[in-house]
Amino acid sequence: xxxxxxxxxxxxxxxxxxxxxxxxxxxxxxxxxxxxxxxxxxxxxxxxxxxxxxxxxxxxxxxxxxxxxxxxxxxxxxxxxxxxxxxxxxxxxxxxxxxxxxxxxxxxxxxxxxxxxxxxxxxxxxxxxxxxxxxxxxxxxxxxxxxxxxxxxxxxxxxxxxxxxxxxxxxxxxxxxxxxxxxxxxxxxxxxxxxxxxxxxxxxxxxxxxxxxxxxxxxxxxxxxxxxxxxxxxxxxxxxxxxxxxxxxxxxxxxxxxxxxxxxxxxxxxxxxxxxxxxxxxxxxxxxxxxxxxxxxxxxxxxxxxxxxxxxxxxxxxxxxxxxxxxxxxxxxxxxxxxxxxxxxxxxxxxxxxxxxxxxxxxxxxxxx
Numbered sequence: 001x002x003x004x005x006x007x008x009x010x011x012x013x014x015x016x017x018x019x020x021x022x023x024x025x026x027x028x029x030x031x032x033x034x035x036x037x038x039x040x041x042x043x044x045x046x047x048x049x050x051x052x053x054x055x056x057x058x059x060x061x062x063x064x065x066x067x068x069x070x071x072x073x074x075x076x077x078x079x080x081x082x083x084x085x086x087x088x089x090x091x092x093x094x095x096x097x098x099x100x101x102x103x104x105x106x107x108x109x110x111x112x113x114x115x116x117x118x119x120x121x122x123x124x125x126x127x128x129x130x131x132x133x134x135x136x137x138x139x140x141x142x143x144x145x146x147x148x149x150x151x152x153x154x155x156x157x158x159x160x161x162x163x164x165x166x167x168x169x170x171x172x173x174x175x176x177x178x179x180x181x182x183x184x185x186x187x188x189x190x191x192x193x194x195x196x197x198x199x200x201x202x203x204x205x206x207x208x209x210x211x212x213x214x215x216x217x218x219x220x221x222x223x224x225x226x227x228x229x230x231x232x233x234x235x236x237x238x239x240x241x242x243x244x245x246x247x248x249x250x251x252x253x254x255x256x257x258x259x260x261x262x263x264x265x266x267x268x269x270x271x272x273x274x275x276x277x278x279x280x281x282x283x284x285x286x287x288x289x290x291x292x293x294x295x296x297x298x299x300x301x302x303x304x305x306x307x308x309x310x311x312x313x314x315x316x317x318x319x320x321x322x323x324x325x326x327x328x329x330x331x332x333x334x335x336x337x338x339x340x341x342x343x344x345x346x347x348x349x350x351x352x353x354x355x356x357x358x359x360x361x362x363x364x365x366x367x368x369x
Contacts, residue, residue, distance in 0.1 A: 024125065030258040111140065172199075237270070323350055
């Protein structure tokens, strides 16, 4: 039996096990480009880049696009080294603080982006990294979901503030272990937001190495927490992990998206380009079709091939013979009585009503008590 756990998104959509997978194209900060990259696109500002990316995401068929909203001075302590994947990017020469500051976007710009999403009919989401940004997203942009980054899983101080908005929460779980996840679920239960929390399995490396992806943890989560919903935040280099997560039961899948992997910036290299985004959506939707539903039935196509099944055949015997297993065989006869145990129990021990001179398709009128 499938537990029909579902979360309603205000006036938008339902997320749940019996619903289509909720797909998020994470634009993040990939629309904020330097002059050279904007010129390559023939665009003049970040808003135009964002609109182009939104149009592509809408055409690809994702449910939502996601950005990032933050105040650098509230997010990043100065003098802290960059993450390893950014240190390895030779194009990034700034300090970690200055790098983040470069990608901080004005609230007015984000409102324009959100308005454009509403215009074209795609859901706008953004990850807040501080309470001021969260207040802006909820009160000004009226986001229907709060999507939180992996760094907030252990940040119960921030989670307690976010919970007060009474909105569904999608929370990634990278940079943590199973004990951390369990503690957060206990907090969710204590503060009564467990029924509107979706946890995304995540490996916080860019790109994630295949031997560190560990999709089986999703099976573990569903076994331990059958009344919760889980998904996957995919940082890998191909579609296999997303497809695997879909097959396991992820109800939300997100992945980074860029217009060009060669653009300058911290996230472009580990993001999908437009053609990859389109293929990603197509393959996940095809996987959903392949997965089907949770019932076993004879398909319409199979109904045309039922003559492939074997049915009971009675071997030559004399009238009055008490039927045993040895008097029966099974063959492809096109029709007849299926050799199920329930039928065999009604046949074995009964008398044959007439002489059977050759193998005959079994029917009930051939036997009597």
